[in-house]
Amino acid sequence: MTADLQTTDEPCLIAAGLSKRFGSFTAVDRLDLKVDRGQTFGFLGPNGAGKSTTIRMMLGLVSPSAGVVTLLGRDVALERTKALKRVGAMVEIPAFYSYLTGRQNVRLFARLSGGASEDDVTQALKLVGILHRADSKVRTYSHGMKQRLGIASALAPRPDLVILDEPTNGLDPEGVREVRDLIRDLGTRHGMTVFLSSHLLHEVEQVCSHVAVIANGRLMVQGAVSQLLGNHFGPVEFEVDRPEEAAALIQATMGLAPHWTDDTRVAIHMDRAQAAEANTILVGKGFKVSAIERRKQTLEDVYLQLVRDQAEVEAAELQ
Amino acid sequence: MSTFGLFGIEIFKQFRRLRTHIGTFGLLGIVLAVAIGLKYGDASHFVGRLTRQPNFQIYGSPVNALFLARVVLPMTVFLFLPLFVSLVAGDQISGEAADGTLRTVLTRPVNRFALLSAKFTLAIVYVGALTAFLGVAALTVGWALFGVGGLVSFGWDGVSYFGIAEGVHRLTLSYGLAAVYVLAVASVAFLVSTLSSNSLVPIGVTMALMVMCGVLGQIPYFESAKPYLFTTYSELFLRAFDVPVDYPALRHGVFALLVYVVACFCVSALIFTRKDILS
Amino acid sequence: MKTVRVTVIGLLLVTVLAANARTDALIEKLRAQLARVKDYRCDVILNARLPSFTVSNMRMALYYKRPNKLHVEAKEGFAMLPEEGLYLGDPVEETLRSYNLIRLGDVKWQGRAAVKYALRPKVDSAAPLASARIFVDKARAVPLGFTGASPQFGDVTTVFSYSLVEKKFWLPTKTVFTMKYAPKHSADGRVVESRSGNATLTYSNYKINTNLPDSLFKRPAKSGSSAGPRAGRQGRGRK
Ligand SMILES: Nc1ncnc2c1ncn2[C@@H]1O[C@H](COP(=O)(O)OP(=O)(O)O)[C@@H](O)[C@H]1O
Ligand SMILES: [Mg+2]
Numbered sequence: 027m028t029a030d031l032q033t034t035d036e037p038c039l040i041a042a043g044l045s046k047r048f049g050s051f052t053a054v055d056r057l058d059l060k061v062d063r064g065q066t067f068g069f070l071g072p073n074g075a076g077k078s079t080t081i082r083m084m085l086g087l088v089s090p091s092a093g094v095v096t097l098l099g100r101d102v103a104l105e106r107t108k109a110l111k112r113v114g115a116m117v118e119i120p121a122f123y124s125y126l127t128g129r130q131n132v133r134l135f136a137r138l139s140g141g142a143s144e145d146d147v148t149q150a151l152k153l154v155g156i157l158h159r160a161d162s163k164v165r166t167y168s169h170g171m172k173q174r175l176g177i178a179s180a181l182a183p184r185p186d187l188v189i190l191d192e193p194t195n196g197l198d199p200e201g202v203r204e205v206r207d208l209i210r211d212l213g214t215r216h217g218m219t220v221f222l223s224s225h226l227l228h229e230v231e232q233v234c235s236h237v238a239v240i241a242n243g244r245l246m247v248q249g250a251v252s253q254l255l256g257n258h259f260g261p262v263e264f265e266v267d268r269p270e271e272a273a274a275l276i277q278a279t280m281g282l283a284p285h286w287t288d289d290t291r292v293a294i295h296m297d298r299a300q301a302a303e304a305n306t307i308l309v310g311k312g313f314k315v316s317a318i319e320r321r322k323q324t325l326e327d328v329y330l331q332l333v334r335d336q337a338e339v340e341a342a343e344l345q
Numbered sequence: 346m347s348t349f350g351l352f353g354i355e356i357f358k359q360f361r362r363l364r365t366h367i368g369t370f371g372l373l374g375i376v377l378a379v380a381i382g383l384k385y386g387d388a389s390h391f392v393g394r395l396t397r398q399p400n401f402q403i404y405g406s407p408v409n410a411l412f413l414a415r416v417v418l419p420m421t422v423f424l425f426l427p428l429f430v431s432l433v434a435g436d437q438i439s440g441e442a443a444d445g446t447l448r449t450v451l452t453r454p455v456n457r458f459a460l461l462s463a464k465f466t467l468a469i470v471y472v473g474a475l476t477a478f479l480g481v482a483a484l485t486v487g488w489a490l491f492g493v494g495g496l497v498s499f500g501w502d503g504v505s506y507f508g509i510a511e512g513v514h515r516l517t518l519s520y521g522l523a524a525v526y527v528l529a530v531a532s533v534a535f536l537v538s539t540l541s542s543n544s545l546v547p548i549g550v551t552m553a554l555m556v557m558c559g560v561l562g563q564i565p566y567f568e569s570a571k572p573y574l575f576t577t578y579s580e581l582f583l584r585a586f587d588v589p590v591d592y593p594a595l596r597h598g599v600f601a602l603l604v605y606v607v608a609c610f611c612v613s614a615l616i617f618t619r620k621d622i623l624s
Numbered sequence: 625m626k627t628v629r630v631t632v633i634g635l636l637l638v639t640v641l642a643a644n645a646r647t648d649a650l651i652e653k654l655r656a657q658l659a660r661v662k663d664y665r666c667d668v669i670l671n672a673r674l675p676s677f678t679v680s681n682m683r684m685a686l687y688y689k690r691p692n693k694l695h696v697e698a699k700e701g702f703a704m705l706p707e708e709g710l711y712l713g714d715p716v717e718e719t720l721r722s723y724n725l726i727r728l729g730d731v732k733w734q735g736r737a738a739v740k741y742a743l744r745p746k747v748d749s750a751a752p753l754a755s756a757r758i759f760v761d762k763a764r765a766v767p768l769g770f771t772g773a774s775p776q777f778g779d780v781t782t783v784f785s786y787s788l789v790e791k792k793f794w795l796p797t798k799t800v801f802t803m804k805y806a807p808k809h810s811a812d813g814r815v816v817e818s819r820s821g822n823a824t825l826t827y828s829n830y831k832i833n834t835n836l837p838d839s840l841f842k843r844p845a846k847s848g849s850s851a852g853p854r855a856g857r858q859g860r861g862r863k
Binding site for chain 2: 082085088113117120122123125176179
């Protein structure tokens, strides 16, 4: 019991000072990550940020230039096979034996993970919605089906930790929704810890409890999604008859620059008290304010902000 | 997962691949072509040398199952067997790297050395199976078309005859020696396959190496390098028909080839266990 | 192929012992013994290690019918025998056409008391080998063997072993030919060519005087599976 408790408390995945250089190019730069048991962890970054390279290092496919990865308490560099025992993973576009059927592939890879019952195999195929094609050769699968098969084969051995690299890549909108629902379920219903990479903000936002943002191989920010959003206020949007004039008025009276304006609205960064004051000013000057709304901050806003900051920092570094 | 378990999986996969069977069909085609040529064509190309022995009476025919097994071997050892075997051995790592399945496999708790050992074992088994298949196919086709009889073997220094029992023994020895040579070629292909993620590269490199070593072996200046070239032992299988068999020479040849095999495997292991899987 | 021819000649020589020896009691006894065998069949195994021709366990069935019918069956699909060498029936009369025998005296040969004869080619014959000696077993009146020497072919020795078949007939159980060539030397004294060889015929399962039918000795016309111009000819088809 005590042992169980201990392992439960331990983070599922730790990356410490993880770096990978390809020649002089640094694809991953001193990355620190911590994923706790039960989290659905989003690993967010634009294309070429180093997500796949990081995941390859986590799984021991690629040896880090520096740093350590610990999966379920085991150092991957030292005990790769033990570390991967309870891990289900999919890296980049999942590749399968095209001359075998989907089911044969899932079964085969499950055997490599120590085996899965026929029931688990079927269940996994059903979960990702390709059971009806399970006995066709993978050769005949569409890209989206292979993607689903990749998830199925990661799940079939019932792992504790699932690592998925851009799992919704190549899926149709319906498929994207299904897979997202599925991933959400993995955490909530199946008690798995999920680490998933994505370049899609809304995906991470919808699915993940925690997120790390990476750009150019460097970690930008890491934390609970709710917390990250809370730290950043979104602009307040005023629906008014003359948005341009309203913006100019607020700037003149309160010294706040508009975030943006369009035909019907003006958006300005401000706190609650400022919003009330601005409303009074606008109404006092005869503007017709039809709605005041604080738009929920999106991860995208945070993300773009971070990427922009990073670009500025780098530009400064160059000088 | 143990090497043995992995080997089972490798066999399962390999058997379902088309390229595995290219060799069998190719060899069967060669056997059939030679057999038909002997049956309906002019066999004197093979048998003519017998009739150059003056004052001899010939009874029956030297063309039989054993004879067919004997003549198809030199026709295949120098090109087709190495080619067909490289097709499989040279694909073991590079093919999976190209398909990306190597990545999928190695996300599993699979020891790399165990995986490599399983794949190398598969290559060994394939070499053995393909060589044995050639022999069995030749014997079977020969038996069906010509029947069984003593073995007439034409060597560079004359004609040898072996009774059926002795003939089968010599053929077995010869096929075994051929298999060891082909295994050395397969090991080279296997080694190259750990370096490439294009499964054509190992075949090309291996064939090129075979030709290059063969040419080097012909140049007197490189005489001293000859014992170290694997192609030097490509004709080892013919020595199974020597009278008497020079067993020390055979042992030496087999040893040299096995050194190649072991060396290739060790280098493959060094490469593969350290390699970044980037495909 | 000279080496093979030498074997043939070796075999041939064995057969000439009775030549021009009508006055020799031992030779007459030998001929009388041979005449008692009207026909026979036996199993023959040939083993040979000759330059450019080696044979291991070539199994044949041999049928002979007096005066000169011979039939060979390859028991393992294929057999190859010297065309003129196996004068296993009664070689005497034919040989006497080519050679004269000259009694040289009593000797001990291969551990047995024997009479030694010289073989002299008749003037008009094409007998290829000179200075040959034949040894005839005094007690059994069978050829024990021969020796010969020729600058062209080297030293040739043939030794016969016998057993008494059906308690009446001395017939060979084993014939061993050995040949030893004088090594050829190059100008600087190196051995360029040193060839020697041997051939052993082992006979067993004699069935004597079973009245073999003549049809057995009619070989079918050249069969498709037999190759070469020589195939299909009768073993003793000389003119
Ligand atoms: N084998 C390699 N050699 C050199 N550069 C590489 C190699 N693999 C990846 N990279 C580079 O590393 C960076 C990160 O790649 P990757 O991890 O695939 O990004 P992501 O998965 O986030 O899109 C990219 O700029 C890519 O070009
Ligand atoms: Mg990627």
